[in-house]
Amino acid sequence: MKGTDIGGLSVFIFFILSGFLITGILARARRAIEAGQTRFRAALAQFWLDRALRIFPAYYGWLLIFLPFDAWLFDGRTLAHLVWYLVYAQNFLVAFVTFAWEDFTHTWSLAVEQQYYVFFAPLVLVTPSRWLNALLVATIGVCLIALAALAAFGYEAISLYPVPATGFVFLATGALLANVDRSRLNVFTDTAVVWSALSTMALLALYPVLERAHVLRVPYLLWVLAFDASLGALFAAILAAPEARATQLLETAIPKFLGKISYALYIVHLPLSYWAHEKSDLAFLGAPTGFLRDLAEFALVAPASLALATLSFYFIESPFLRLKARLKEDAARRAVLT
Numbered sequence: 001m002k003g004t005d006i007g008g009l010s011v012f013i014f015f016i017l018s019g020f021l022i023t024g025i026l027a028r029a030r031r032a033i034e035a036g037q038t039r040f041r042a043a044l045a046q047f048w049l050d051r052a053l054r055i056f057p058a059y060y061g062w063l064l065i066f067l068p069f070d071a072w073l074f075d076g077r078t079l080a081h082l083v084w085y086l087v088y089a090q091n092f093l094v095a096f097v098t099f100a101w102e103d104f105t106h107t108w109s110l111a112v113e114q115q116y117y118v119f120f121a122p123l124v125l126v127t128p129s130r131w132l133n134a135l136l137v138a139t140i141g142v143c144l145i146a147l148a149a150l151a152a153f154g155y156e157a158i159s160l161y162p163v164p165a166t167g168f169v170f171l172a173t174g175a176l177l178a179n180v181d182r183s184r185l186n187v188f189t190d191t192a193v194v195w196s197a198l199s200t201m202a203l204l205a206l207y208p209v210l211e212r213a214h215v216l217r218v219p220y221l222l223w224v225l226a227f228d229a230s231l232g233a234l235f236a237a238i239l240a241a242p243e244a245r246a247t248q249l250l251e252t253a254i255p256k257f258l259g260k261i262s263y264a265l266y267i268v269h270l271p272l273s274y275w276a277h278e279k280s281d282l283a284f285l286g287a288p289t290g291f292l293r294d295l296a297e298f299a300l301v302a303p304a305s306l307a308l309a310t311l312s313f314y315f316i317e318s319p320f321l322r323l324k325a326r327l328k329e330d331a332a333r334r335a336v337l338t
Contacts, residue, residue, distance in 0.1 A: 008161070009205045009227070011109045012170050014266075016231050018113060019174025022051075026124040027132060027179055033125065040125055047125075051117050053324040054317075055263075059110060061316045062267045066104060073275060078104045088114040091162035099158050106270040112167035120168070132179055139172040147221055160220050169224060173232045177239060185240035194237050200230035264312035269305040276301050 029043040038046075063085055070078040078085065081102070084093040091108035094101065120139075127135050143165040150160055160166060177185075187193065204227050218226070242248075249255065258265070276297040 015170035016174035019171035020178045023175030024178040053320045057320045095159040108162040136172045185236045188236035197230040197233040261309040265309035268308045
């Protein structure tokens with residue numbers, strides 16, 4: 001919905017989910033190191049290889065596909081900053097160079113994710129398991145201090161939003177949820193807690209509308225903390241009550257399929273949206289302006305994005321996922337033989 005922050009909400013959900021899943025993998029690898037089943041360098045190399053085979057094919061594939069259209073439709077704006085995209089630094093491009101969003105800069109969140117893999121994964125693998133939660137809490141604290149410092153130096157939301165410090169707050173929160181005793185999360189299943197979290201999320205998603213109407217103005221740091229607390233509480237409730245009907249709905253066919261193609265769906269949807277909004281002529285749909293045009297754009301972009309993401313999963317991503325599985329099987333066989 002234009003004018004709201006539903007996009008930000010979606011990105012923060014992605015970060016918490018990723019922190020939960022990825023740090024869970026790293027924590028298991030750390031326990032294997034402590035048990036003498038592997039070594040730091042081997043565990044880190046395996047982790048980075050697994051992530052490269054999952055992340056790089058679709059990202060670089062769609063970047064390559066997008067560049068000719070960027071030159072044709074968008075005056076080569078992405079091509080002019082190609083190096084930033086190649087090294088996963090487009091979040092710094094937005095934050096400290098252009099101070100503006102471009103046609104492919106929505107992938108800033110993928111850059112933050114990659115920076116988490118590169119810089120945080122080694123920290124988890126060298127940290128004793130009993131100290132992991134302390135490391136995660138310290139990470140959140142350091143990131144909040146960094147955001148406060150940037151704000152004190154005059155940087156505004158366009159810079160604070162894409163820097164790693166914001167994303168790492170949510171990633172570390174997801175990691176804490178992966179590493180905590182789930183029996184301690186029962187307090188979050190209380191109906192009042194769940195509805196408070198949902199209400200806070202809805203309010204924050206509408207925050208840009210309220211700010212423009214001069215109804216509410218929240219400092220960036222408080223906005224991040226409120227988002228993190230409400231999302232963390234909701235995820236804690238889901239973990240504490242996996243048998244709940246709302247949780248079980250996430251395991252049905254359609255949500256599982258959307259989860260499968262979600263990575264490519266995220267990459268392709270915004271360039272298509274820019275094209276539909278800036279370059280297409282939708283007058284033939286009877287919706288040349290306003291809300292009706294937005295609906296027409298959605299009706300065009302949504303199925304196109306789903307189709308491209310499905311093709312991406314089966315023809316770009318799946319071959320590398322099969323390669324990743326084969327490499328893991330080979331590594332397991334070698335471990336047995338030795």
